[in-house]
Amino acid sequence: GQQVMQIPQYQHVQEGEDFTTYCNSSTTLSNIQWYKQRPGGHPVFLIQLVKSGEVKKQKRLTFQFGEAKKNSSLHITATQTTDVGTYFCAGGQTGANNLFFGTGTRLTVIP
């Protein structure tokens, strides 16, 4: 069945350092979404990527969709304490009425 793996599971960074989380699917995806969940909170939509090789930026966040549409990454430049939380990718598959969520990467930023 469809599997979306995310690495790393945990990441501790010093404030100001960069951070990257990677998402890999066992099958080709139709699209990929990224969500952020703050501690004690709920997932909040960040962005959606649809096209092969697509790159989108939101301030210090850069999202990339692989050429084969089987992987994606989220890169945060110069992390801040407000970036703390768990980042989830979620992949869609043609014909499936569902988003397949990754296990998430929990980011801790040390001031």
Added chain:
Amino acid sequence: ETGVTQTPRHLVMGMTNKKSLKCEQHLGHNAMYWYKQSAKKPLELMFVYNFKEQTENNSVPSRFSPECPNSSHLFLHLHTLQPEDSALYLCASSQGQVMRNTEAFFGQGTRLTVV
């Protein structure tokens, strides 16, 4: 805050109890979802409703029973649960028939503990 409101926020229930979780969305969306979030596991889709009709049931045990009386309200009825059912239950909604094409708006969740 997100337009999707879940009650209660916390629930402790015994294995013989019957309780219900409620979700209400004020976004005019057509689709609503129940997700289960357990520690160290991906978000698990439980049920999907589109225009009040159930379109997905991901092999969820019958001790979980969803109800969608209209496009704005979604319930999850619980009975004879097991301790392993303890988790955060998230409701979400989206505009459009399939979640994968539109962003999902999540509620704050109900933290359920089964004792």
